[in-house]
Amino acid sequence: MPQSCRxxxxxxxxxxxxxxxxxxxxxxxxxxVVGVISNKPDAxxxxxxxxxxxxxxxxIAHIGETRQEYDARLLSAIEKYQPDLVVLAGFMRIxxxxxxxxxxxxxxxxxxxxxxxxxxxxxxQRAIDAKDTEHGASVHFVTxxxxxxxxxxxxxxxxxxxxxxxxxAERVHEQEHAIYPLVVKWFSQxxxxxQDGAAQLDxxxxxxxxxxxx
Numbered sequence: 001m002p003q004s005c006r007x008x009x010x011x012x013x014x015x016x017x018x019x020x021x022x023x024x025x026x027x028x029x030x031x032x033v034v035g036v037i038s039n040k041p042d043a044x045x046x047x048x049x050x051x052x053x054x055x056x057x058x059x060i061a062h063i064g065e066t067r068q069e070y071d072a073r074l075l076s077a078i079e080k081y082q083p084d085l086v087v088l089a090g091f092m093r094i095x096x097x098x099x100x101x102x103x104x105x106x107x108x109x110x111x112x113x114x115x116x117x118x119x120x121x122x123x124x125q126r127a128i129d130a131k132d133t134e135h136g137a138s139v140h141f142v143t144x145x146x147x148x149x150x151x152x153x154x155x156x157x158x159x160x161x162x163x164x165x166x167x168x169a170e171r172v173h174e175q176e177h178a179i180y181p182l183v184v185k186w187f188s189q190x191x192x193x194x195q196d197g198a199a200q201l202d203x204x205x206x207x208x209x210x211x212x213x214x
Contacts, residue, residue, distance in 0.1 A: 007085050008034060009037075011037070012042050014045060022048070030189055033049075035083070036048075037056070039058070039059055051095050085187050100143060108139055114154055129166065137172050154179075155172075
């Protein structure tokens, strides 16, 4: 039997995407969440991990600490788990270039917009303010430039006239919970790689907006 892909998830809050990935791994024995690291000791995602008997660690920022100093401590915590894939699931810290480069092709993130639109924060309100008719989420490989790594998979949702940021976010979250476990599954099956700055699935270079499911 092939060895399971060792998945490590980094969180800061509720951990709903973590839960979706844990549930997905239950059905796909080629991937196993071996650890969860949070930068917030009160993150509910840590409780989710404990309920699923997954090891957890907290790496809390120290006052006056540089990003590089924090990332060095984070790296030390990560290395204890020997992960094959690092999954950022609402991890609310900007990582240093050196840290990101160490995990090139082995770290993914999910962002609540149809990248390259709306990098950064407040994506749902920005989509509403722009009168967009569709919005969504993107899973991408992590590169040093914020939210700019090659897109692997996107999911779209309609934007309604009476939407608020909260109602739109709820619709996007449902799609996030569908696509993030799928990307983890692809990686665990050795189908997904990052080559020459682009995402590849089954040896085929993916377009700028990722795998086209429709």
